Amino acid sequence: MNTTKKVAFYTLGCKLNFSETSTIARNFNEEGFDRVDFSEKADIYVINTCSVTENADKRFKTIVKQAQKANPDAFVAAVGCYAQLKPQELADVHGVDLVLGATEKFKITDYINDLSKNDFGEVHSCEIEDADFYVGSYSIGDRTRAFLKVQDGCDYKCTYCTIPLARGISRSDALESVLKNAAEISKQDIKEIVLTGVNIGDYGKGEFGNKKHEHTFFELCEALDTVPGIERLRISSIEPNLLKNETIDFVSKSRTFVPHFHIPLQSGSNAILKLMRRRYMRELYTERVAKIKEVMPHACIGVDVIVGFPGETEEHFLETFHFLIEMDISYLHVFTYSERDNTPAATMEGAVAANVRRKRSKMLRGLSVKKRRAFYESQLGSERTVLFESENKQGYIHGFTENYVKVKTPWNPALVNTLQTVSLTEIDEDGLVRFAFVEAPVISR
Template sequence: MSKVAFYTLGCKLNFAESSSIARSLEPLGFVRADFQDTPDLFVINTCSVTEQADKKCKKVVREAKKINPASTVVIIGCYAQLKPEEIASIPGVDLVLGANEKFQMPALLPPYLDRSSEDLPKLIATEIRYDLDYHASYSVNDRTRTFLKVQDGCDYPCSYCTIPLARGQSRSDSIEKVLGLIEEIAANGVKEVVLTGVNIGDFGIQQGKRVETFFDLVRTIEEQATIDRFRISSIEPNLLTPELIEFLATSTRFVPHFHIPLQSGSNAVLRLMKRRYQRELYVDRVSRIRAVMPDACIGVDVIVGHPGETPELFLETYEFLNSLDISYLHVFPYSERANTFAVDIQPKVDNMQKSERSKMLHILSEKKRHAFYAGQIGNSGSVLFEESSNAGFMEGFSENYVRVSAPYDPLQINTIQPVRYKDIMETGDVKGEVLIVVSR
């Protein structure tokens, strides 16, 4: 048997695709391994949302070649689609596969394993087309929960984003096929499924036509799925409809955890970003969630330093976020990406200002998270404990995404247990007390 190691950068969608591609290599005799196991094949699944993701790709290639100089190194993912020639020129890279070609790896890879020809092309990446195929993917054995891809691509022309260029137009699996994948996942003993995609609320487009909706998918999963716990990875505020919020509030399968991209709390900057909402709509969505799910966890994506974001406009964002009843932030300093609208927007924000603004929002995020956790002390929840132990503790997340630590018990790993929240630990986790051990 040969060994293959994957290194995945970026989003949950990439993790789902890495896992599916790894399984597709099993008929070639590959077993999945860690980087330090001296693999014969390294596959690096890249992201291109930020400049840091680009730099990480180059660093991982160097590390792979240090571990096994004779290995084959393959690069896939968004960076591979957007800048294939640049990646192909990195020393140590043997093969670069584009957005469609990465799913053809079992057929394309063999000549690169034995170096049967010195004339082999290092680059196999066709241009993004509007009729890209949809490839179902889900992760297994990577984590306690599974990431299930249900949608790919995006039709939104946000000024800062390269994802439509890297992944093509919005397209989806069918509800029937998603249910079939959920049954496959259930057979692996998975307790929680995270639905993921590029623009998941746009689910339902097949062959360029809308035939189903995300609400249809959620309602069908609620009625027919055999796994007890589902989580929505991220959803645009304009696609998080009041109807969907009301339904999720009464769901017995979907947990009260929302991750809703905001990107800016300034309407002027939102217009520069070409977002499809203003901050008043965002306030409405948060208020509706709090009205029907007061203990829900609400996470927010925000970009700092977008061109045109003056100090005054950034303070609008800061004050807006400070006033919102949210639980945590994911903060991204703006990275200029070629072929995006934002390249031509002025004035630019220098790196020092981006860093200062990012620091302010990270501090605010910690305050929001601490306040959210503090509000949960004395409550009880259901925690899915993970395969990890830290100084005698096991960790896991509750349904509303509270990170909980409890005394380690190997029999409770990968089970959902009722837990009472005692206090906040120095680590920032909530200390939990398992109430009655259940075998689920």
């Protein structure tokens, strides 16, 4: 391939997608391409799609137009979850030349020949049953932290979710491979690794539908804790039924794992949890939060919630609302339910009106603001370690403490990608936390 060719990437969706985009970008790099920003003129634009929310579907056309505006003659390729679920729909979008499904996306450079525009979108998509092998991924060079993929796919059958249709069965990277990737990341002067996957608590299942766990998630954490050069490890999101007490206890004493958990709840009503086919009841969730706070009182706990699920009455919603008020959690990610094709929930009775969904979503987002504020207030006066990020945001540099308190201070490029011990002092009017350095900043570049 011509060494002067340029490629640009746009990623929709989750941390897992970011890790996979980064891996695909390295493949292009090995083929002699230069990576440029998506707003710049490139020869090929790759859009990594998501289909968890309706909004992500709609944004795709806008992003294609953005690419065409930068270079009308550019080759446009779509990969990712939406590309697996609705390949023809994406191929029909004006300007799209290539659509690759779940098994093909990591072989994208094999499908690109002369980069000539196609008259119509070419589709290479597998049956999802064929997505039974594992491709390790991690993001690097994009941020001050790296996303390390350890698991893919899901064997759960939640009634609202398309991910098993888009990503296939649960399968994991070999422990040795994860440790090798972590070691590679640590050599790049990246201070924090975020473990990511579709259902990472299910880590250990091998390829080709092997249901036996070669290793457990707990064993993965134990092994990663020993990798030299890693300063911080963060667990991205883990199902409450798979977050075991041994893992919580381990994190509380760990050298590198930080006191931050993101645990999907989806509903605080047992009746709705049953309709969703979740694998726990709210009582188990209560136990998990209590256990975390018992051994790590300063831990940050994030919660995913879906509002407006079919059959969710006002009583069910208020059950969730009051459950979350009482729970010692730190913030919420609120998802407004949207019907997804080929999911059992899409044909369930008791659809909730769109305006009611929006109202419930607004109530929970308001609650999230209050929860985050209360958590930040509880941390004032404490000493924490901050990892500073690389962006100058209106004259300020931002960073996160180990327990995910977002802080700010006037821009100082010498702080980028450094860990500093600070004392949290006050909450600014924008909701971020101000601090004082405990000692003079340690800068080692």
